[in-house]
Amino acid sequence: MNIAERASGIFPSQIRRITDRARPTSIHLGLGQPDTAIHPEVQQALLAYVAIGKAPYTPNLGTLAARQAVADHLGIDVAGVMITHGVQEGLALSLLGTVDPGDEVLVPDPGFPAYANLVRAAGATPVGYALESGQWGLSAAAIEAVITPKTRAIVLNSPSNPTGAIHRAADLQHVLELCASHGIHWISDEIYEDFVYSGVHTSPADSHPNQGLRIGGLSKSHSMMGWRVGWVTGHPDMIEALKGLHQHIVTAACGASQAALPVALQVHAAHVASMRDIFRGRGRLLQDRLKQGGLECSDPVGAFYHFVPVFDAAQISGGSVALAEAILEHTDVVTIPGFGFGTGGEGYLRLAYTVSDDLLSEAASRVADYIADVVQRG
Numbered sequence: 001m002n003i004a005e006r007a008s009g010i011f012p013s014q015i016r017r018i019t020d021r022a023r024p025t026s027i028h029l030g031l032g033q034p035d036t037a038i039h040p041e042v043q044q045a046l047l048a049y050v051a052i053g054k055a056p057y058t059p060n061l062g063t064l065a066a067r068q069a070v071a072d073h074l075g076i077d078v079a080g081v082m083i084t085h086g087v088q089e090g091l092a093l094s095l096l097g098t099v100d101p102g103d104e105v106l107v108p109d110p111g112f113p114a115y116a117n118l119v120r121a122a123g124a125t126p127v128g129y130a131l132e133s134g135q136w137g138l139s140a141a142a143i144e145a146v147i148t149p150k151t152r153a154i155v156l157n158s159p160s161n162p163t164g165a166i167h168r169a170a171d172l173q174h175v176l177e178l179c180a181s182h183g184i185h186w187i188s189d190e191i192y193e194d195f196v197y198s199g200v201h202t203s204p205a206d207s208h209p210n211q212g213l214r215i216g217g218l219s220k221s222h223s224m225m226g227w228r229v230g231w232v233t234g235h236p237d238m239i240e241a242l243k244g245l246h247q248h249i250v251t252a253a254c255g256a257s258q259a260a261l262p263v264a265l266q267v268h269a270a271h272v273a274s275m276r277d278i279f280r281g282r283g284r285l286l287q288d289r290l291k292q293g294g295l296e297c298s299d300p301v302g303a304f305y306h307f308v309p310v311f312d313a314a315q316i317s318g319g320s321v322a323l324a325e326a327i328l329e330h331t332d333v334v335t336i337p338g339f340g341f342g343t344g345g346e347g348y349l350r351l352a353y354t355v356s357d358d359l360l361s362e363a364a365s366r367v368a369d370y371i372a373d374v375v376q377r378g
């Protein structure tokens with residue numbers, strides 16, 4: 001059977017590739033999924049939905065209650081909200097629905113691998129934009145350098161996976177003005193917006209609401225990865241335009257998750273504040289342990305990732321992919337190679353601080369010792 005270029009052109013995710021090799025004993029600093037429990041009231045809402053014993057389709061855009069909850073949460077009109085099957089579907093719709101074959105789309109490098117792959121699936125070409133070295137901030141100059149007449153859209157992601165960095169408001173404004181002057185729209189993945197430990201999260205929707213699509217969801221902020229629920233927000237005409245794709249691909253988001261969504265957003269502020277405290281503490285602990293082991297690691301800023309430079313060890317091992325494989329093999333700790341996030345991530349490892357303090361300490365010392373050993377053996 002023929003395999004379409006759309007499918008064969010997809011690069012398998014390094015995140016999944018290395019995670020699939022883990023053993024039952026492995027410590028996971030790989031996949032970024034919070035280990036914290038779903039809020040009890042949200043659990044109750046999910047159970048109450050199941051107890052009804054029926055699960056009808058919801059309207060394509062989502063139930064009015066779920067859409068209204070998101071609209072109230074973000075301070076926008078309900079006509080500009082679609083409920084999706086997680087942020088991932090929101091990204092897919094935003095790209096498939098706004099770029100054409102032959103277009104170019106700017107994606108962060110290093111950045112979440114789905115961006116470049118979904119751009120390819122849309123028949124367009126992903127073009128990486130570099131981030132400020134070390135700090136990983138947005139650079140209007142680096143973005144201007146890769147804009148061409150074919151550039152149609154830019155994907156923004158703050159707080160970032162994999163770097164944990166957040167966009168400074170002034171840098172974001174420069175970039176948004178630059179993009180507006182070139183007729184480039186933005187697609188903003190804000191899945192980590194509640195995980196900010198220093199600085200303030202700014203959405204492009206605050207200043208340029210009609211020139212892009214804002215995507216968010218409950219996977220990270222409510223540990224609801226498996227419940228697959230998120231949203232895309234934007235101008236009501238754009239949401240209406242994306243509805244057709246959504247309708248024919250998934251029909252609508254999961255009914256149980258939509259029933260729980262308004263409850264999650266009701267308990268949101270206090271719930272995410274306590275999650276932030278947990279993850280800030282873990283981020284600091286992991287940072288301390290890595291530094292004690294001789295590795296460089298900056299303060300936790302956002303999301304729940306440290307992007308750790310390991311240039312020498314990566315070079316000796318034949319690259320960050322080989323290094324992460326060797327770390328798993330020799331220390332039983334899953335880490336994600338920076339190269340999996342684009343060439344801009346080579347020489348780094350992404351470590352997720354989503355496990356308990358004890359596991360983090362143990363994993364950090366095993367990884368740091370192994371890296372010191374690799375460098376010493378040269």
Ligand code: PMP
Binds near residue numbers: 087089160189225
């Ligand atoms: N965007 C980013 C930056 C992510 O890190 C992830 C999950 N790792 C997603 C989107 C996917 O989110 P969801 O589970 O809501 O589809």
